[in-house]
Amino acid sequence: MNQSLRNGADAYLARYQGLRGRLPGDAAIRDAAAAAFSEGGLPSMRDEDWRYTSLRGLAETDFQEPLSAVSTAPILGEAIDAPRLVLVDGRYQPGLSTPPAGVTVTPFSENPYFGRLPDIKCPMAALNTMLAEDGVQLHVAAGVDAGTLVLLSLAPDGHRPIAFHPRHGIHLEAGAKLTVLEISRGQGAYLHNAVTEAVVASGAVLTHIRLQAEGPEAFHVNTTFAEVAERGTYDAFVLTLGARVARTEIHARLIGPHGMVHLNGAQLLGGQQHGDITTVVAHDAPNCGSRQTIKNVLSDRSRGVFQGRIEVARVAQKTDGYQMNQALLLSPHAEIDCKPQLEIYADDVKCSHGATVGELDAEQLFYLRSRGVPDAEARAILVRAFLAEAMDPIAHPGARGLLERAIEQWWEHRP
Amino acid sequence: MLSVNNLAARIEEKEILRGLSLDLPAGQVHAIMGPNGSGKSTLGYVLAGHEGYEVTGGSVTFGDADLLAMEPEARAAAGLFLAFQAPLELPGVNNANFLRTALNAIRRAHGEAELDAVGFLRLARAEAKRLAMPDDMLKRNVNVGFSGGEKKRNEVLQMAILRPKLAVLDETDSGLDIDALRIVADGVNALRGPEFSALVITHHQRLLDHLVPDRVHVLSKGRIVRSGGPELARELEANGYAGVVADAA
Numbered sequence: 001m002n003q004s005l006r007n008g009a010d011a012y013l014a015r016y017q018g019l020r021g022r023l024p025g026d027a028a029i030r031d032a033a034a035a036a037f038s039e040g041g042l043p044s045m046r047d048e049d050w051r052y053t054s055l056r057g058l059a060e061t062d063f064q065e066p067l068s069a070v071s072t073a074p075i076l077g078e079a080i081d082a083p084r085l086v087l088v089d090g091r092y093q094p095g096l097s098t099p100p101a102g103v104t105v106t107p108f109s110e111n112p113y114f115g116r117l118p119d120i121k122c123p124m125a126a127l128n129t130m131l132a133e134d135g136v137q138l139h140v141a142a143g144v145d146a147g148t149l150v151l152l153s154l155a156p157d158g159h160r161p162i163a164f165h166p167r168h169g170i171h172l173e174a175g176a177k178l179t180v181l182e183i184s185r186g187q188g189a190y191l192h193n194a195v196t197e198a199v200v201a202s203g204a205v206l207t208h209i210r211l212q213a214e215g216p217e218a219f220h221v222n223t224t225f226a227e228v229a230e231r232g233t234y235d236a237f238v239l240t241l242g243a244r245v246a247r248t249e250i251h252a253r254l255i256g257p258h259g260m261v262h263l264n265g266a267q268l269l270g271g272q273q274h275g276d277i278t279t280v281v282a283h284d285a286p287n288c289g290s291r292q293t294i295k296n297v298l299s300d301r302s303r304g305v306f307q308g309r310i311e312v313a314r315v316a317q318k319t320d321g322y323q324m325n326q327a328l329l330l331s332p333h334a335e336i337d338c339k340p341q342l343e344i345y346a347d348d349v350k351c352s353h354g355a356t357v358g359e360l361d362a363e364q365l366f367y368l369r370s371r372g373v374p375d376a377e378a379r380a381i382l383v384r385a386f387l388a389e390a391m392d393p394i395a396h397p398g399a400r401g402l403l404e405r406a407i408e409q410w411w412e413h414r415p
Numbered sequence: 416m417l418s419v420n421n422l423a424a425r426i427e428e429k430e431i432l433r434g435l436s437l438d439l440p441a442g443q444v445h446a447i448m449g450p451n452g453s454g455k456s457t458l459g460y461v462l463a464g465h466e467g468y469e470v471t472g473g474s475v476t477f478g479d480a481d482l483l484a485m486e487p488e489a490r491a492a493a494g495l496f497l498a499f500q501a502p503l504e505l506p507g508v509n510n511a512n513f514l515r516t517a518l519n520a521i522r523r524a525h526g527e528a529e530l531d532a533v534g535f536l537r538l539a540r541a542e543a544k545r546l547a548m549p550d551d552m553l554k555r556n557v558n559v560g561f562s563g564g565e566k567k568r569n570e571v572l573q574m575a576i577l578r579p580k581l582a583v584l585d586e587t588d589s590g591l592d593i594d595a596l597r598i599v600a601d602g603v604n605a606l607r608g609p610e611f612s613a614l615v616i617t618h619h620q621r622l623l624d625h626l627v628p629d630r631v632h633v634l635s636k637g638r639i640v641r642s643g644g645p646e647l648a649r650e651l652e653a654n655g656y657a658g659v660v661a662d663a664a
Contacts, residue, residue: 371517372491385507
């Protein structure tokens, strides 16, 4: 193993040994995660699942514990008119939060429930399990439409490198509905390594929209484990704009018939940013559907990664799976890596995948300019048009507007 | 209005225009006719500023300005409009937003206030109605799923909204039935006036029955080989290009 990755892993293990007595919850679960993490260490590019994403920069940064007792913090970014839960440096801030009716909110620090889905074979999830201190557990009772909830993660300090590993859970009982709009922002160098368990019971609908707008020096790793029961829907969208290195990893499992999973996303990267979206959709029941449309807009020397695996079990007949990864390269130095994987053990399924790479179309650009639209505006129009297919399924008007404004700002302020 | 002087242009290594000269006074409509490959479409693209064509000689004056020194968007702001022979499809771009963006870009360039969505839609709906276009063409993505005739009518709608001083219509009549042809001709005729000129590139006499030109020019091998009045178009329709082109050679 690479020495800097080993040293980085050892530093986290040493931190765990120092904190072990004070961390909340079942020490046996944490010890098992620590053993797994000790064995595998920080993932290296020799690991098949991390072939295109290097965490050396993360390993070589000496991240500290966040300072305790943050009582006030500036809210970065625009205000959103919806009930919200605020975490600062990974710690839940009841004083800054306005929990909605219909959602039971339990801080992880009060009731450290690790969930049953997260898998410590994912090294960054193991690291989270080892060191998680706080996070929020959301619960919506059967049949309740709980509306929209903003989950805001802030790292506002920026003066010293810190690492935090929040542990979230979202549990929707039968027929419940919830939209979670998760926004991550921050300043300076920090590691935001979150794990979320999403359990969608039969007929429930979880819409999970994420805006990752971390600071440009940040590392962002977000691992989600979702389980969808009969006729349930997990509808996820992630917009990756920030961080030096970002990895959004989603494992979604369909366990009852007629379930639906959408994993759509867009990455807009510039400078030397690295953005990785990795998905695993497991069809373990018949008559389910999964849809993935991922769009990458890459400028300068940025690098986008999409790894998408669809697993169709023998029982999962009549599966309808679709996966599309498209990249728009705005610079000759930008790079996209795409790894689709289909593992199909059922014989009556419809599964398709595709990938495209291209530049802005010179003829379309000329058409717009010939109508008086200045070059920069014409390019912006074509980039937005490229993203439209992934954005269009976002039905929530507030979330859609927020993402569109974030994209506009990214375009105006890109390097 | 437009003065083309000894214009030469090529695409990659192929010479297309070889010393083309043309004067189009304000208020006039001129037709450009000629066989396939004579350079008709190239002339339109070069005037609009397509980067794929390299101008190797000559000059073009538009009003008082050196047209060839201007970016495509500046040419549009100065009042030039090219109706494309094959209008581009823009998936993901709403037609009404596209038109409003274009109109407001031109208004901005002139120091005029931008139109808001409501004001723009009022204007666009009125123009669409005059061109017998269904309202839903404004709501669809630009030219996506449009028939050939709808695409051409969409070009004329753009022209009607942007109100250019000089319209270059590149075979806007091709693929149109007689009703659509009349609509296109009416769209151009509606703009006719002392401050409007048009260069109508066409293969056929047919359009010129409805859009009567002041002058007709025959283009062959990148040069104007003959010019005349509207009767020249009828002569070409009856006898073909062979005689005209051979006379000039």
